[in-house]
Amino acid sequence: MTSPSSGPAPSSGPARWILLALGVVADVSAVVALLGQGIKPVLVVALAVALLAGIGALLLPNKLFKAGGVLLIVASLVVGVFVVGTPLGDAASGRSGGTTASSAPDSSQQPTTTVTTTAEPISSSTSTLGTTQSAAGQPTSKASGPTWYVLTAHQPVAFGNGHNSVNTITIGAQSYPDSIRATYPSSAADPNNRRTWLTGGNCTKLSAWVGKDAGSPRTSGTGRFVVQAEEAEMAAVEATISTPAQHMDVDITGVVRLTLFDTRGGSADAYNAWGTPRVFCSTPPGKSR
Known part of the structure; x- marks a missing residue:
């Protein structure tokens, strides 16, 4: 089957x-x-x-x-x-590995930087800056040729008790760095508010903004601001607390001893202010402070 x-x-x-x-x-x-x-x-x-x-x-x-x-x-x-x-x-790893992040630059390899602080633009004829400093802020060398020097950065050869260097001061509505505040009663007979620098005939111009310190505890009084050469008056202006900042642009060619002097009536008067005083020189107006 x-x-x-x-x-x-x-x-x-x-x-x-x-x-x-x-x-x-x-x-x-x-x-x-x-x-x-x-x-x-x-x-x-x-x-x-x-x-x-x-x-x-x-x-x-x-x-x-x-x-x-x-x-x-x-x-x-x-x-x-x-x-x-x-x-x-x-x-994928080859593509991502092809680009490497650059490390932060070493500050020690940074080039030295020429630094200046001014209250007004420097004209093209005086565009050289004032103080040569390293990245750490330390002076490294003198600038070549005539240049602007901030006076408060250099030691005076004579001074009264009333001038004090300040980082910033305000005159009217404008602030100025590297300035001078004058706080003592001062007169021709008792010149407390003064400083003298040894320019040695190597400078040609002084630039400064002057007036009353807007931060003063008092608001009265009239200050007189005087530029002297060898203790002789070259230029002068007056100001009250309501006076806007005034620019003093003085020819100081050949001056050996340059003095900034101001008068103040007493403790009831507003402080005097020198905004960013600087000189245009071929050599520094004294040792660095």
Whole structure:
């Protein structure tokens, strides 16, 4: 007696050929993609063969072969993902590693800087700046040629008790750096508010803004501001607390001893102010303070 047939054997059906064709198409696509990523051809061929072998094993009727095919496919996929990821990661790191952040500049390597502080723009004929300093603010060398020197930065050779150097002073509505505040009662007979610098005939111009100190505790009185050469008066102006800052621009060519002197009536008077007094000289008007 003949038993009925249970159908065609798995090896004779078209399903395995369809599966094999799909595997070949997928394998070819994978090969093209891997080559496009710059993977070595030998490695690509090895992965393709392993993947095809795994697909072919799945088509065999033996369960052991099928299990081996599954392992081959899984192993091929894992290795393929690893191989593709490695060059991409290397490329990304190569791109990011190509640029390095520059370190902060060493302050010791900074060039020396010429610095001056003025209350008004320096004209083109006197554009040379006054004090050569390092980045740390220490004097390093003298400026070459005539230049502006702030008087409060240099030691006087004679002085009264009433002149005090201040970082900033206000006259009217304008503030001036590197200035002088005169706080003592002062007169021709008792010249407390004065300073004298040894210019030695090496300077040609004095520039200063004068008036009453807007920060004074008192508001009365009239101050008189005098520029002297060898103790002789060269120029003078007067000011009250309501007077705007006045600019004294004095020719001091040939002057050896330059004096700034001002008068103040007493403790009820507002303080006097010399805003940014400076001289244009070929040499400094004294030692640096």
